[in-house]
Amino acid sequence: MSTPPAATPGMTPGMTPGMTPGTTPGQTSATSAMSATSTAASAAPSATATTEGALLLASGSAGGSARALGASGGGPGSRAEGSSPNRTSRRARTTRLSRHALLLVLSLLWLAPVVLIVSTALKTDRDVTVNPFGLFTTFSLGNLQAAWVGGGFDGYLLNSILLSVPSTALVLVLSTCAGYAFARLPFPGRGLAFALVVMGLLVPFFTYMIPLYFQLRSMGLLDTLVGVDLVLTLGSVPFGAFFMRAFFTDLPTELEHAARVDGCSEWQIFTKVMLPLVRPGIAALGVFTFLQTWNNFLVPLLYLPGGSYRPLTTGLFQFVSGRQLDIGPLAAATLITIIPVVVVFLVMQRQVAEGFISGSVKG
Amino acid sequence: MRRAQARLGIALAAPLVALMVVFFAVPVLSAVYYSFVAYDGITAAPAFVGLANYTRMLTDAQVWHGLGNNAIWIVLGTATPLVIGLGIALLLWGVRAGSRFYRLAVFFPYVMPGVAIGITWGWIYDPINGWLNTVLGAVGLGALGTGWLGNPSTALFAVLATAIWAATGFVMLIFLSALQNVDVELLDAARLDRANTVQRIWHVVLPQIMPVILMVTTVTLVGGFSVFDIVFIMTGGGPDGASEVLGTIAFTNAFQLNEISYGTTIAMFITALSIPAAIAINRLQRRLADQGMGR
Numbered sequence: 227m228s229t230p231p232a233a234t235p236g237m238t239p240g241m242t243p244g245m246t247p248g249t250t251p252g253q254t255s256a257t258s259a260m261s262a263t264s265t266a267a268s269a270a271p272s273a274t275a276t277t278e279g280a281l282l283l284a285s286g287s288a289g290g291s292a293r294a295l296g297a298s299g300g301g302p303g304s305r306a307e308g309s310s311p312n313r314t315s316r317r318a319r320t321t322r323l324s325r326h327a328l329l330l331v332l333s334l335l336w337l338a339p340v341v342l343i344v345s346t347a348l349k350t351d352r353d354v355t356v357n358p359f360g361l362f363t364t365f366s367l368g369n370l371q372a373a374w375v376g377g378g379f380d381g382y383l384l385n386s387i388l389l390s391v392p393s394t395a396l397v398l399v400l401s402t403c404a405g406y407a408f409a410r411l412p413f414p415g416r417g418l419a420f421a422l423v424v425m426g427l428l429v430p431f432f433t434y435m436i437p438l439y440f441q442l443r444s445m446g447l448l449d450t451l452v453g454v455d456l457v458l459t460l461g462s463v464p465f466g467a468f469f470m471r472a473f474f475t476d477l478p479t480e481l482e483h484a485a486r487v488d489g490c491s492e493w494q495i496f497t498k499v500m501l502p503l504v505r506p507g508i509a510a511l512g513v514f515t516f517l518q519t520w521n522n523f524l525v526p527l528l529y530l531p532g533g534s535y536r537p538l539t540t541g542l543f544q545f546v547s548g549r550q551l552d553i554g555p556l557a558a559a560t561l562i563t564i565i566p567v568v569v570v571f572l573v574m575q576r577q578v579a580e581g582f583i584s585g586s587v588k589g
Numbered sequence: 590m591r592r593a594q595a596r597l598g599i600a601l602a603a604p605l606v607a608l609m610v611v612f613f614a615v616p617v618l619s620a621v622y623y624s625f626v627a628y629d630g631i632t633a634a635p636a637f638v639g640l641a642n643y644t645r646m647l648t649d650a651q652v653w654h655g656l657g658n659n660a661i662w663i664v665l666g667t668a669t670p671l672v673i674g675l676g677i678a679l680l681l682w683g684v685r686a687g688s689r690f691y692r693l694a695v696f697f698p699y700v701m702p703g704v705a706i707g708i709t710w711g712w713i714y715d716p717i718n719g720w721l722n723t724v725l726g727a728v729g730l731g732a733l734g735t736g737w738l739g740n741p742s743t744a745l746f747a748v749l750a751t752a753i754w755a756a757t758g759f760v761m762l763i764f765l766s767a768l769q770n771v772d773v774e775l776l777d778a779a780r781l782d783r784a785n786t787v788q789r790i791w792h793v794v795l796p797q798i799m800p801v802i803l804m805v806t807t808v809t810l811v812g813g814f815s816v817f818d819i820v821f822i823m824t825g826g827g828p829d830g831a832s833e834v835l836g837t838i839a840f841t842n843a844f845q846l847n848e849i850s851y852g853t854t855i856a857m858f859i860t861a862l863s864i865p866a867a868i869a870i871n872r873l874q875r876r877l878a879d880q881g882m883g884r
Contacts, residue, residue: 325684326684326687329677329680329687330687332677332680332691332695334694336694336757336758340701340709342709342713342720346712400604404606407597407598407601407602408602411597411598411601412594412598413596413597413598413599413602414595415599416598419605419606422614425613425617426609426613428871429860430859430860432815432817432859433856433859434616434619434620435616436620436623436843436849436856437617437623439843439844440630441612441615441619460608463605464609486590491593492596492597493597517700521702521703523704523822524817524818528844539702539703542702542704546704546708556708560708563704563705564701564702568697571693571700575693578700
């Protein structure tokens with residue numbers, strides 16, 4: 227792919243102004259975790275940035291995406307502030323303030339529904355009855371308890387874990403192995419196998435979801451965790467293989483030759499030399515796949531009709547249709563469903579951003 | 590060495606290929622078969638009906654209504670997040686203090702499960718206590734208040750607004766990463782030439798990120814054909830079929846009306862609509878990669 231040359235100039239204009247003089251101590255500490263990871267990523271652009279770029283948004287988007295969500299990138303604004311300190315300082319400050327005011331309003335607008343969930347979930351029953359959607363003035367864990375015990379969300383949570391963790395692990399193993407084979411190991415039938423992966427990316431789930439139901443039924447996999455884990459894996463694996471292939475393609479051939487001269491077997495080259503170099507890619511793919519499977523609604527809705535392995539998403543849906551008026555426990559159930567997402571989202575910001583930006587290739 | 594490579598290659602790719610053949614290739618072929626027979630889910634050897642399912646589909650008013658809703662979804666659901674997402678990205682561009690909070694806040698809805706989004710927005714649209722009607726009442730527009738999801742003329746748009754809210758953060762993120770590649774020298778030159786903000790955005794920034802704009806457009810556009818979750822969760826296609834889209838029609842036929850073959854045929858229609866667009870995306874991305882993102 228022709229990305230590497232463009233990657234470096236692509237990253238610099240964004241990086242330098244923001245990173246060098248502009249980075250204040252306070253900001254560095256605020257974004258410490260993020261900055262650390264994102265500089266690590268940009269320090270090894272050959273491994274991460276270019277692959278990502280080749281995949282989708284082209285050069286520099288990996289570094290860009292990392293900064294897009296996490297650490298604050300530089301831009302024209304920061305430059306302007308530096309270049310004309312006195313003359314326009316008052317005007318600059320008012321523009322900056324109004325810009326922040328506008329951004330704050332927009333952020334709150336986007337967060338409002340999340341606030342609504344938290345507030346409704348943590349109110350007392352009486353408060354919910356009197357003023358269902360007002361911000362909470364009372365505090366109670368009663369709704370959470372009702373959802374957890376009465377609504378069966380403890381079981382749904384376990385099912386969600388049993389559905390998304392094994393399928394994510396399987397996606398990572400299958401995609402890494404196949405991605406490596408597609409990228410660096412010529413074998414008979416490789417073109418055909420890769421064409422199958424590309425088809426998997428292009429053909430929407432809708433096309434085959436109905437026959438798949440009857441196929442699972444005849445295989446005895448309908449309404450089983452194994453069956454749905456396999457279907458969830460299938461849903462993410464074409465993208466995963468495509469994604470990992472791009473990572474492996476960009477690794478320098480010299481590494482492989484050197485390892486071979488040192489007497490490594492093909493298997494050792496894969497596991498000892500190549501695999502450690504694509505770890506950032508595996509992490510991004512893992513986070514992305516986990517969120518995709520955790521949030522998946524249609525697959526468990528279709529293939530777990532019995533209800534004994536219902537995960538949080540379809541459990542929540544069932545809960546809504548069952549009792550429209552029980553708003554408090556419903557909000558608590560919603561909160562239980564999104565908490566793991568919030569945690570993963572906040573802890574793994576960079577991987578989330580990277581995964582989703584490249585994930586859009588899926589269409 | 591070559592043989593060792595080939596052996597390992599086959600061993601590494603085989604599990605994935607096996608999985609994809611069994612759970613992807615076979616059901617895709619079955620789908621084609623289903624669309625030419627009359628399958629009810631029980632009969633072992635369903636009768637061959639030729640193109641009957643397809644002709645039925647083309648004369649089905651419900652399908653056309655659904656397709657119309659998909660068209661509305663694609664136009665508004667593509668253009669709106671694009672404009673708002675670009676606006677927020679431009680606002681955020683170069684902002685340092687607090688920028689992480691803003692980004693996280695706007696992007697978070699995109700990773701929320703659809704059911705949680707649907708439930709919360711259902712409350713916001715609540716006819717009596719919902720925030721939307723409350724706010725409208727507070728600013729003196731109480732007359733506009735309605736049961737947003739229960740009113741046939743607003744249901745589709747209410748769901749669409751929710752989808753737009755959820756998608757905007759993603760578009761913003763893509764644009765933010767594209768803006769990192771914009772040539773700041775050019776921007777400074779334009780500033781020296783006394784170009785105002787609007788002129789700088791229009792003549793300097795937008796042309797540089799045009800390929801990304803095109804790509805985001807196509808990606809959201811393709812998604813518009815196979816929209817299902819949020820509509821199914823929020824309205825189930827109702828009230829009275831008002832917010833039905835092709836996805837919900839295919840689902841209802843196959844899994845609620847037992848019209849397996851007809852549902853599959855509608856799903857084939859969705860496929861036929863979205864694959865060309867998906868291929869276009871692929872082309873576009875390759876071109877983007879070749880140009881180093883339009884620089």
